[in-house]
Amino acid sequence: MEKARVLIVDDEQEFATALSERMQTRGLEAEAVFNGDDAIERIKSTSYDAVVLDLAMPGLDGMDTLKIMLSINKDLQVIILTGQATVSKGIEAVKEGAFEFVEKPVQLETLMDKVSQAKTRGAALSETRMNDMIDEIMKRKAW
Amino acid sequence: MVDERELLQRSSEFTGRITASVTHELSNVLGTIEQVIGLIDDLALTEPVQAAGLSEKLVSVVGRIENQTQRGTELVRRLNKFAHLSDAAVTDGDLTALLENITTLSQRFAGLKKVHLTATGLDQPLAITTDWLATAQLVFRCLQRAIQNTKQDDTIELRLSPDADGAVISIESPRGESDKPDPVDDEIALLAKTLGARITDTADEDRLGITLKLPHHL
Numbered sequence: 001m002e003k004a005r006v007l008i009v010d011d012e013q014e015f016a017t018a019l020s021e022r023m024q025t026r027g028l029e030a031e032a033v034f035n036g037d038d039a040i041e042r043i044k045s046t047s048y049d050a051v052v053l054d055l056a057m058p059g060l061d062g063m064d065t066l067k068i069m070l071s072i073n074k075d076l077q078v079i080i081l082t083g084q085a086t087v088s089k090g091i092e093a094v095k096e097g098a099f100e101f102v103e104k105p106v107q108l109e110t111l112m113d114k115v116s117q118a119k120t121r122g123a124a125l126s127e128t129r130m131n132d133m134i135d136e137i138m139k140r141k142a143w
Numbered sequence: 144m145v146d147e148r149e150l151l152q153r154s155s156e157f158t159g160r161i162t163a164s165v166t167h168e169l170s171n172v173l174g175t176i177e178q179v180i181g182l183i184d185d186l187a188l189t190e191p192v193q194a195a196g197l198s199e200k201l202v203s204v205v206g207r208i209e210n211q212t213q214r215g216t217e218l219v220r221r222l223n224k225f226a227h228l229s230d231a232a233v234t235d236g237d238l239t240a241l242l243e244n245i246t247t248l249s250q251r252f253a254g255l256k257k258v259h260l261t262a263t264g265l266d267q268p269l270a271i272t273t274d275w276l277a278t279a280q281l282v283f284r285c286l287q288r289a290i291q292n293t294k295q296d297d298t299i300e301l302r303l304s305p306d307a308d309g310a311v312i313s314i315e316s317p318r319g320e321s322d323k324p325d326p327v328d329d330e331i332a333l334l335a336k337t338l339g340a341r342i343t344d345t346a347d348e349d350r351l352g353i354t355l356k357l358p359h360h361l
Contacts, residue, residue: 012171018178025185056167083167083223105174105216108181 004119005029005047009039009065010054010081019052022108028115036060040068043076050099050118052111054081055089063093070097075125077118081106152232155276159229166223173216180208221248228275233361238269238278238310242303245279249286257295258316260286264303269310272360273338281334285314285353288331292351294319309359315345315352327353 006028010016016032023030033039037060043051051069055062062080069076080101082090090101099118102110145153186192187201224244246262253260282301289299299316327344335342339361345352 012175015171015175015178018175018182022178022181022185025182083170104170105177108178 003027003029004049004115006031006050006052006115007039007042007046007048008032008052009034009036009057009062010052011035011057012054019108019111023112023115026108026112028112036062036065036068039065040072043069043072049077049122050115051076051078052081052115053078053098054104055086055093056083063089063096066093066096066098075122075129077122079111079114079118155229159226159276162226163223163230166219166226169219170216170223173212173219176212177209177216180205180212184209225279228279233272233274235270235272236275238271238273238357239265239267239303241275241279242282242301242312245282246286246301249283249290252287253290253299256290256293258290258293259296259298260290260301261298262301262303269303269305271309271357273357274361277334277337278357281331281338281340281355282312282314284328284331284334285312285355288328288353289314289316289351292319293317306356308356310357312355312357313345313352314354315350318346318349318351 006020006023008016008020008023008030010019010032011034013032013034016034020030020032031042033042036057039051039053040060042048053062053066053069057065060068066078066080069078074097077099078093078097080090080093080098081104082093082101083104087101087103090098090103094101099121100114102114184202184205187198187205192198192201221244224240225248228241242262243265246260246265250260286299286301293299293316297317297319299314302313302315304311304313327342331342334340335355339358341356343354343356345354
């Protein structure tokens with residue numbers, strides 16, 4: 001299986017950096033950005049298996065970042081990080097299209113599991129879309 | 144014009160907001176420390192560190208730091224939950240979760256008096272609409288009263304049970320050495336009144352006890 005490619009988005013720079021380094025140690029291609037704007041730029045140019053996104057960020061917050069990212073790539077698998085007091089926001093984010101939410105403080109193993117699930121789900125979605133596209137072309141060409 | 148009651152409410156909200164904000168930041172600090180410690184733990188298992196014979200010692204030190212950060216994280220989580228009680232004057236919520244938090248936060252007070260504090264009936268959520276800060280204060284005051292009047296090594300039992308009209312919280316303990324335990328004081332009585340709660344002093348010769356009946360809706 002190919003390495004999962006993960007983008008971590010959190011304004012807590014030390015947290016995001018340490019998390020991405022630990023994921024790299026475990027064989028993932030992980031990188032960190034520290035605000036929503038940079039995250040949006042990254043997903044425009046790079047394909048990620050999962051985005052780990054903090055909800056509480058200054059400027060463009062996690063919820064708005066999520067909405068913009070999903071408007072660019074609706075199959076993007078986003079794992080939301082929420083504080084204990086903002087679990088309801090996590091649920092709201094899942095309703096908006098996030099793959100899952102995880103409460104902070106998060107154990108690396110938990111997050112690795114979620115990333116793996118997100119990668120599988122993303123791959124399945126891509127395959128479905130590809131098949132739908134092929135079916136559509138076949139219909140148009142009347143094959 | 145802000146009246147005295149509203150000003151008190153705003154003071155509670157102010158304290159709660161600042162505490163919630165700081166605990167959120169502290170939680171981030173502890174979360175970052177946990178991840179950095181995790182990095183050291185990863186390093187401890189690399190070949191050069193193992194070859195230098197430092198791996199075991201490093202893992203042991205990391206484990207000790209991890210235990211303390213987890214302890215800190217749990218305390219901060221509980222303080223954060225407590226701080227959010229003042230978010231709104233009256234709102235829907237889970238009484239079980241509140242009691243679980245308050246009894247855990249009260250363990251230290253019980254420990255200082257060398258008495259035990261147990262809670263039962265907290266395995267199912269119990270939804271009510273109330274003033275959560277005042278409810279927490281009322282339960283805490285009742286626990287404090289029990290702690291003050293219970294003998295060393297004895298156990299205070301808090302029990303929650305649902306009731307047709309809402310919820311019943313009972314707090315009981317063996318009677319301590321004092322013949323005249325603290326009466327149900329004005330603070331408890333006033334808090335109960337504010338919450339529409341009924342208090343019953345259930346003390347007898349052997350045991351101290353208080354029962355609080357809280358309504359479904361304040």
